[in-house]
Amino acid sequence: xxxxxxxxxxxxxxxxxxxxxxxxxxxxxxxxxxxxxxxxxxxxxxxxxxxxxxxxxxxxxxxxxxxxxxxxxxxxxxxxxxxxxxxxxxxxxxxxxxxxxxxxxxxxxxxxxxxxxxxxxxxxxxxxxxxxxxxxxxxxxxxxxxxxxxxxxxxxxxxxxxxxxxxxxxxxxxxxxxxxxxxxxxxxxxxxxxxxxxxxxxxxxxxxxxxxxxxxxxxxxxxxxxxxxxxxxxxxxxxxxxxxxxxxxxxxxxxxxxxxxxxxxxxx
Amino acid sequence: xxxxxxxxxxxxxxxxxxxxxxxxxxxxxxxxxxxxxxxxxxxxxxxxxxxxxxxxxxxxxxxxxxxxxxxxxxxxxxxxxxxxxxxxxxxxxxxxxxxxxxxxxxxxxxxxxxxxxxxxxxxxxxxxxxxxxxxxxxxxxxxxxxxxxxxxxxxxxxxxxxxxxxxxxxxxxxxxxxxxxxxxxxxxxxxxxxxxxxxxxxxxxxxxxxxxxxxxxxxxxxxxxxxxxxxxxxxxxxxxxxxxxxxxxxxxxxxxxxxxxxxxxxxxxxxxxxxxxxxxxxxxxxxxxxxxxxxxxxxx
Numbered sequence: 367x368x369x370x371x372x373x374x375x376x377x378x379x380x381x382x383x384x385x386x387x388x389x390x391x392x393x394x395x396x397x398x399x400x401x402x403x404x405x406x407x408x409x410x411x412x413x414x415x416x417x418x419x420x421x422x423x424x425x426x427x428x429x430x431x432x433x434x435x436x437x438x439x440x441x442x443x444x445x446x447x448x449x450x451x452x453x454x455x456x457x458x459x460x461x462x463x464x465x466x467x468x469x470x471x472x473x474x475x476x477x478x479x480x481x482x483x484x485x486x487x488x489x490x491x492x493x494x495x496x497x498x499x500x501x502x503x504x505x506x507x508x509x510x511x512x513x514x515x516x517x518x519x520x521x522x523x524x525x526x527x528x529x530x531x532x533x534x535x536x537x538x539x540x541x542x543x544x545x546x547x548x549x550x551x552x553x554x555x556x557x558x559x560x561x562x563x564x565x566x567x568x569x570x571x572x573x574x575x576x577x578x579x580x581x582x583x584x585x586x587x588x589x590x591x592x593x594x595x596x597x598x599x600x601x602x603x604x605x606x607x608x609x610x611x612x613x614x615x616x617x618x619x620x621x622x623x624x625x626x627x628x629x630x631x632x633x634x
Numbered sequence: 635x636x637x638x639x640x641x642x643x644x645x646x647x648x649x650x651x652x653x654x655x656x657x658x659x660x661x662x663x664x665x666x667x668x669x670x671x672x673x674x675x676x677x678x679x680x681x682x683x684x685x686x687x688x689x690x691x692x693x694x695x696x697x698x699x700x701x702x703x704x705x706x707x708x709x710x711x712x713x714x715x716x717x718x719x720x721x722x723x724x725x726x727x728x729x730x731x732x733x734x735x736x737x738x739x740x741x742x743x744x745x746x747x748x749x750x751x752x753x754x755x756x757x758x759x760x761x762x763x764x765x766x767x768x769x770x771x772x773x774x775x776x777x778x779x780x781x782x783x784x785x786x787x788x789x790x791x792x793x794x795x796x797x798x799x800x801x802x803x804x805x806x807x808x809x810x811x812x813x814x815x816x817x818x819x820x821x822x823x824x825x826x827x828x829x830x831x832x833x834x835x836x837x838x839x840x841x842x843x844x845x846x847x848x849x850x851x852x853x854x855x856x857x858x859x860x861x862x863x864x865x866x867x868x869x870x871x872x873x874x875x876x877x878x879x880x881x882x883x884x885x886x887x888x889x890x891x892x893x894x895x896x897x898x899x900x901x902x903x904x905x906x907x908x909x910x911x912x913x914x915x916x917x918x919x920x921x922x923x924x925x926x927x928x929x930x931x932x933x934x
Contacts, residue, residue, distance in 0.1 A: 368726070368734040378725065473721035476687050477777075480715035481738040482707045631688035634678070634717065 458542025724763030
């Protein structure tokens with residue numbers, strides 16, 4: 367595996383990848399597993415949820431109670447619209463940070479760049495490795511959903527499951543490529559993690575609080591979590607518009623990462 | 635003779651802090667060139683600029699006829715580099731790291747690696763984070779030499795090496811030279827540079843003090859020898875020699891500072907009964923005090 371920067375990046379993540387896949391797989395499995403009992407006692411759950419503040423629903427990735435108790439709404443509330451999205455974003459941010467800033471922090475960037483590998487290629491191969499691992503993890507989540515779907519009569523379409531997890535992967539890559547860009551510009555690991563994690567948490571809360579706080583409705587539209595939530599791909603299928611927005615944002619961050627890294631001194 | 639490295643007005647400021655200023659230097663192909671200076675003088679900054687890790691504020695570096703900024707990938711193909719502050723991928727084994735770097739260079743270096751590892755006596759099957767600093771340095775040398783580069787840029791190569799391995803390293807340098815390859819090495823240890831290089835430059839506070847043949851530098855370098863005599867000896871005895879710059883006397887101990895050969899000093903001292911001799915050769919600051927004074931009158 368240690369034949370390219372791409373291969374080395376995946377090699378160095380081989381253990382943590384397994385943990386991410388198992389963790390998210392369990393999250394999906396348990397979520398889907400408890401859904402039949404939620405469906406059975408839906409009235410009781412509805413009453414419970416009605417008594418909650420509306421903002422809580424928003425944090426669960428839904429706008430009303432009936433949406434939350436539908437199969438797609440329930441899974442969104444537990445996985446694709448909340449915990450799952452954040453966990454996958456953490457994987458992407460950690461890879462985006464390690465790609466440039468982490469290598470500089472470890473003081474190995476000069477050794478790596480002393481080989482005939484251009485800076486641009488280092489960034490592109492690291493980005494490709496991030497896409498691969500985020501993609502593999504999202505695919506594992508989709509697979510668990512597809513297998514569980516008929517077992518508990520979720521009546522979700524396979525196409526929508528794939529679309530939803532595809533958009534989930536894109537969401538994570540928005541944050542991961544943002545971390546890559548900050549790392550490309552600064553080369554400082556602590557700063558990169560701080561900014562990327564801060565922005566991720568901030569956008570997550572802006573999206574959640576916007577239901578309660580009027581003036582956040584504008585900023586909410588800029589949060590990737592909102593893009594995923596408004597189109598509900600698990601219920602309604604792939605949103606071309608949101609997919610395109612995320613792809614363009616990812617490409618822009620990637621370009622910034624290359625530009626930022628090519629123009630500055632590296633830490634040696 | 636063609637030039638392996640040409641620096642023209644190479645200058646690097648970090649904000650308003652001086653890294654190196656207006657370096658002009660030519661390293662010939664096929665020579666072993668020493669880049670000598672105390673820690674923090676700008677040696678690593680110069681090497682980083684030559685290899686495009688950092689960008690000069692002004693000036694240019696040309697490596698084997700290629701521009702350091704425009705042709706960086708082509709240059710790196712021809713160069714073997716040993717970092718000064720050697721950090722490594724700790725979770726890899728030595729073998730994995732060498733395989734990885736060889737893949738990035740797209741070379742099959744198996745035979746060369748085997749030969750280098752045997753000569754330097756290195757165990758490649760352990761994780762790098764368990765290596766001693768000496769072993770890490772050996773691994774760094776193997777990766778710098780393994781693709782038989784035309785130009786070796788070695789930043790403080792002998793740090794952490796035991797004397798036997800150092801000797802093996804010197805013979806690697808001699809072989810590289812015999813094959814017409816070029817070695818550019820930095821060091822803060824004068825005797826080491828005297829022993830292994832053909833020419834050397836001395837850098838201090840970011841400025842080039844002198845570039846000269848190593849024999850010439852030896853003539854000019856100041857050395858100190860400390861004699862303890864059985865009976866007190868007058869300083870005037872040594873000051874009568876033209877090469878002697880300074881004599882300090884404390885009771886029966888006489889510290890003689892001189893330039894060039896130790897021979898006349900020794901012969902003079904031998905006229906008296908000598909109890910001990912201590913040679914203070916390795917101190918670069920004192921050895922090149924004359925140059926440093928010329929620089930800015932400040933002998934740090």
